[in-house]
Amino acid sequence: MDAEVFAGMPVRELEPALDWYAACFGRAADEIVGDEAMWQVGANTWIFVTPDIRRAGGGLITLGVGSIALHLSRWRALGLVHEPVETYGNGVRHVTIIDPDGNSLSLAEAPAPS
Numbered sequence: 001m002d003a004e005v006f007a008g009m010p011v012r013e014l015e016p017a018l019d020w021y022a023a024c025f026g027r028a029a030d031e032i033v034g035d036e037a038m039w040q041v042g043a044n045t046w047i048f049v050t051p052d053i054r055r056a057g058g059g060l061i062t063l064g065v066g067s068i069a070l071h072l073s074r075w076r077a078l079g080l081v082h083e084p085v086e087t088y089g090n091g092v093r094h095v096t097i098i099d100p101d102g103n104s105l106s107l108a109e110a111p112a113p114s
Contacts, residue, residue: 004044009059009103010052057102068109
């Protein structure tokens with residue numbers, strides 16, 4: 001299957017979410033269409049936030065990244081709080097940050113090839 005991924009985070013209000021996700025991703029949304037703000041986080045991968053009071057806080061996304069450390073240093077500098085970094089038995093490093101609505105955004109870093 002050749003597909004693009006559009007994964008959504010339901011939030012209570014768009015404006016506060018725009019600020020939080022801009023800080024989290026290190027830039028403003030790449031596109032805003034109606035009530036959806038979208039960040040392109042990979043060649044074929046987009047994360048969007050959209051107001052949906054019934055589902056707010058129900059988002060759960062994990063992104064594979066080359067370096068968790070780059071994100072953690074930016075988050076800490078901006079005062080964003082994340083959960084502790086875990087290292088799994090297979091060497092994958094994993095960290096989760098929770099947005100103000102309760103959505104879970106995780107980063108996973110594969111171990112360096114040996």
